[in-house]
Amino acid sequence: QKEVEQNSGPLSVPEGAIASLNCTYSDRGSQSFFWYRQYSGKSPELIMSIYSNGDKEDGRFTAQLNKASQYVSLLIRDSQPSDSATYLCAVKDSGGGADGLTFGKGTHLIIQP
Amino acid sequence: KAGVTQTPRYLIKTRGQQVTLSCSPISGHRSVSWYQQTPGQGLQFLFEYFSETQRNKGNFPGRFSGRQFSNSRSEMNVSTLELGDSALYLCASSSRTSGTGELFFGEGSRLTVL
Numbered sequence: 001q002k003e004v005e006q007n008s009g010p011l012s013v014p015e016g017a018i019a020s021l022n023c024t025y026s027d028r029g030s031q032s033f034f035w036y037r038q039y040s041g042k043s044p045e046l047i048m049s050i051y052s053n054g055d056k057e058d059g060r061f062t063a064q065l066n067k068a069s070q071y072v073s074l075l076i077r078d079s080q081p082s083d084s085a086t087y088l089c090a091v092k093d094s095g096g097g098a099d100g101l102t103f104g105k106g107t108h109l110i111i112q113p
Numbered sequence: 114k115a116g117v118t119q120t121p122r123y124l125i126k127t128r129g130q131q132v133t134l135s136c137s138p139i140s141g142h143r144s145v146s147w148y149q150q151t152p153g154q155g156l157q158f159l160f161e162y163f164s165e166t167q168r169n170k171g172n173f174p175g176r177f178s179g180r181q182f183s184n185s186r187s188e189m190n191v192s193t194l195e196l197g198d199s200a201l202y203l204c205a206s207s208s209r210t211s212g213t214g215e216l217f218f219g220e221g222s223r224l225t226v227l
Binding site for chain 2: 032034042043044045046049088090091092100101102103104105106
């Protein structure tokens with residue numbers, strides 16, 4: 001059974017610092033990796049996708065992927081209070097079919113003003 | 114551009130009843146997926162539809178079913194409701210062909226089973 005593991009937190013980070021969120025996955029066949037942000041009482045929204053090893057930057061967000069270690073991370077630079085949310089790591093295999101995403105249970109991030 | 118619309122937003126049912134949830138994807142999106150979110154299990158994949166065809170189904174009992182119409186709108190049905198079916202049911206659409214993980218979620222339908 002495919003598993004995606006995340007530290008549930010809460011992870012508390014001072015405003016302006018770098019928040020580092022981590023995720024490991026069990027299925028070596030996984031090919032696509034995503035970070036979703038979910039504010040309390042709201043639905044998830046996609047913030048980053050990454051498909052190849054290395055780093056991918058988008059504004060204050062950087063996603064990092066290491067397929068050999070089966071590890072994905074998300075860095076948030078210059079953290080703002082508005083970044084306080086639950087961050088969900090999601091993984092998809094290449095299967096060619098339409099398997100849905102396998103989500104981790106999320107890391108609760110708190111940015112302290 | 115309107116987002117993914119789910120109805121109803123909240124509903125309360127009793128054990129043994131059935132429920133139908135509706136989802137209208139973003140205009141132009143042909144892929145619709147359904148997920149169940151609970152505090153204990155997190156987000157779990159139910160099924161995905163593309164061009165009116167169910168492409169795959171997650172590990173849920175047969176009481177959970179769905180369909181997609183020619184206008185890409187989708188419905189999911191849960192029959193013989195159990196207490197454990199209480200959850201937030203999220204619909205997501207995608208502009209790409211089936212198989213992508215880049216999803217746009219609706220606000221969800223929160224089901225409470227008494």
